[in-house]
Amino acid sequence: MAMADHKDDKSGKPAQGQPPRERGGWLAKIAPGVRNLVAKRETPDNLWVKCPDTGEMLYRPDLEAALWVTPSGSHMRIGAAQRLRYTFDDGRFERIPSPVVVDDPLKFPDDKPYADRLKAARKATGEQDSMAIAFGNIRGEPAVVIVQDFNFMGGSLGMGAGEAFIKAAEEAVRRKVPLVIFTASGGARMQEGTLSLMQMARTTLALNEVKAAGLPYIVVLTDPTTGGVSASYAMLGDIHIAEPNAMIAFSGRRVIEQTIREVLPPGFQRAEFLVERGMVDLVAARSELPDVLASVLKTLMLGRARARAA
The missing domain is CATH 3.90.226.10 (2-enoyl-CoA Hydratase; Chain A, domain 1)
Structure with a gap:
């Protein structure tokens, strides 16, 4: 009896004819709302600014509060x-x-x-x-x-x-x-x-x-x-x-x-x-x-x- 028709292929996708797997695993089954709470949040592209002197990544709100002067003293x-x-x-x-x-x-x-x-x-x-x-x-x-x-x-x-x-x-x-x-x-x-x-x-x-x-x-x-x-x-x-x-x-x-x-x-x-x-x-x-x-x-x-x- 051929069993291959009911197994996933090496790519991890369901084989032809098999219904797609429910995403989210066991956590999604027992607490559907939790998945939304722990979902990855998008970080704004401009939240961090690179210091031109040291290359250090600086938190933008802190830099704005410092009038765009870096901790190294660079006046941007x-x-x-x-x-x-x-x-x-x-x-x-x-x-x-x-x-x-x-x-x-x-x-x-x-x-x-x-x-x-x-x-x-x-x-x-x-x-x-x-x-x-x-x-x-x-x-x-x-x-x-x-x-x-x-x-x-x-x-x-x-x-x-x-x-x-x-x-x-x-x-x-x-x-x-x-x-x-x-x-x-x-x-x-x-x-x-x-x-x-x-x-x-x-x-x-x-x-x-x-x-x-x-x-x-x-x-x-x-x-x-x-x-x-x-x-x-x-x-x-x-x-x-x-x-x-x-x-x-x-x-x-x-x-x-x-x-x-x-x-x-x-x-x-x-x-x-x-x-x-x-x-x-x-x-x-x-x-x-x-x-x-x-x-x-x-x-x-x-x-x-x-x-x-x-």
Whole structure:
């Protein structure tokens, strides 16, 4: 008598003609509801974040509570909305809309259309371009703040960012308050060619208006600040503050070493090295920045008030 017709095959599946086995085993038979209680729960993909320094997996809520500063001290890159919440009192501020510019003025040819890159960046960040503007109080001191978002096409400087910077400068003059910028950029936006490079001159001219009004301009250099941004408005502040270990440079190590034919010291493009050489005034941890900024703004605005009185 052939018995093979009633046995499972080696794959563990019932043989042809045999009814499928009830799943769940003995536990499901005696307590059907238990299976749902002990079922495997799905873990969100973004619940753990890898530390860029140590490779340690960090619990996301703990990292958010620490302002995205890891236990090793690494200041991770953050978006514009987070930066504004961390900077202003109680996370409250007034957003100032940026001017609208033509998206693809040069019809730049690429493996992916520039217009599509912009759409993707806007969807990912929720911002119109790489700069966001807001007005509010920093420990009671009013200021217009610009945040450059590295998540938006590497914080690149294009027409949209240039117009946003000019708008922020105009708002600071109109409201008679200081202008603060958090820089983070890989440099000029190649898809806009010369139009991008023109923003270096245009932002500098806008700063002249701020300084002519006797208003402070404070730069907070975050990781990374490079290229045409470091060659223009990022280095024109009255005071330059940097986050720990922020990369601040014009071009990369290899390019510089090949140009001058010398080996450069370790960390020569980091904030701490630049403080020692006088290029940056001080380094401040992210949690300390509101207090540091408020102290600087209060001191500089007090000097302005005395000058006006005199």
